[in-house]
Amino acid sequence: MSFVERPTLSQDEATGEHVWRRWLADEGCQERCVQEWIPPCARLVIVAPHPDDEILACGGLISAHAAQGGRVLSVAVTDGEDSHGESSPFNREELAEIRRSEQVLGLRRLGLSDPEVLALALRDGCVRPQSDVLLDRLMSLLQPGDVVVSTWENDGHPDHDTTGYMVNLASAATGCRFLAAPVWMWHWATPADVRVPWRRLRGMSLTPEDVSRKQAGLAAHQSQLVSRNFSLGAALDDAIVKRAAWPTEYYFV
Template sequence: MDAVARRAIRGEGTTEIEWSRWPGIARLPVIEPQELVPAGARAVVVAPHPDDEVLSVGGLLALLADCGRPVEVIAVTDGTASHRGSTEWPVERLARTRPRESRKALHCLGLAIEPARLGLPDGGLKELRAMLTAELVSLLRPGDVVFTTWRQDGHPDHEATGEACALAAASTGARLVEVPVWGWHWSRPGDACMPWQRAFRLPLSEEAVRRKRMAVKAFTSQLRRDASTGSGPVLRATTVQRAARPFEVVFL
């Protein structure tokens, strides 16, 4: 099967019960927030869509807020393609709603910050990777730790954002940390397509998990059925369940 086709996002995906029963995650080496973002460094989360910052590293952001590390969030798109063909959620409404949801989610995590919004087209980042890379180079600093979606995550926007971040980090002297979001959906426990050899497990406190779950709930546009199309929530039940894990996994 073609590698790209294999990463297609279909159905409900691998359940959280399946992942929780796999001993491989417990065997991953542990990394602490202060190791990921050392003193004097800035954490920069580059999110392809509003909600990716929380689904990827929401727990880490809560921990960084508690220890006073500087945090920046860069919103690549405003997520206006999440409800194609919907009259309940037209592009104009999503453009207003999703950034507002993101701000609310960050507040739940303990961060009173306004994301930098690049306004690039949702669903069109693959063709604009060079432009995105240039934008990121202008925003990053040497010593930044850049968190973004994995370059083989399965969503074209996630992959293009990861690729642009890798190029921009190399150009500016920042450090790249990739995080799987949809990779958990299409892959299976022990899947050789996941780079377990460079995976680390970040334990989360009960309070960080609680705040992350609250932050996910802020994205109400993604959690409701669409009456105009009959479609279910954009964020599947499996995705929401994964957000309640007492840990996050990052690729270094």
């Protein structure tokens, strides 16, 4: 996550898991197991705007694909070096290094013994002005048959939105299947919110082992889980940490 964010509800107002899951079940949101999302022979490519988005978006899917012997490539669009704002005890280079280390550790905890991470090092919070660079890199690395996951293009954070939009374009142009994961949407939306294309939403059932590995992977991102300084709390609040324990991940298809 980056310093700029656009939730419209406070943490206390954000809709809770039981409300979401009951409503999604009533709406007939389909759930599929991992094998229906990605065959073991396919490469899973995660395009994360910031370190930790790969866990928040699809940590369970990464865990499940690793468990079935599948290959995973994680593309780090930025190093998340602006997550602590101007009053950080770390300078940008230090924070980037911390977050890159956390990202690798988190992926290891998902079951990848030697995580394959490609760092694009675009400036955190400024993906939109660098979207041509992002598109060029994606076009050169995506291969037909890849299953590609990134953030949803209307997630509510400028880096998430731009990344999702560009990954969608590149996936369509290269013959890849794209799954758009809502991360911040759960924070600002409410059930039946007209801004959200609910009919395109599908669920992926996670095993208890996948949920457990996802939580361990998120815990690797310590820089985002503790107060950043005397005036800024943790970048990842309790609501988003609780969402990482849901037994289902959701994607727009």
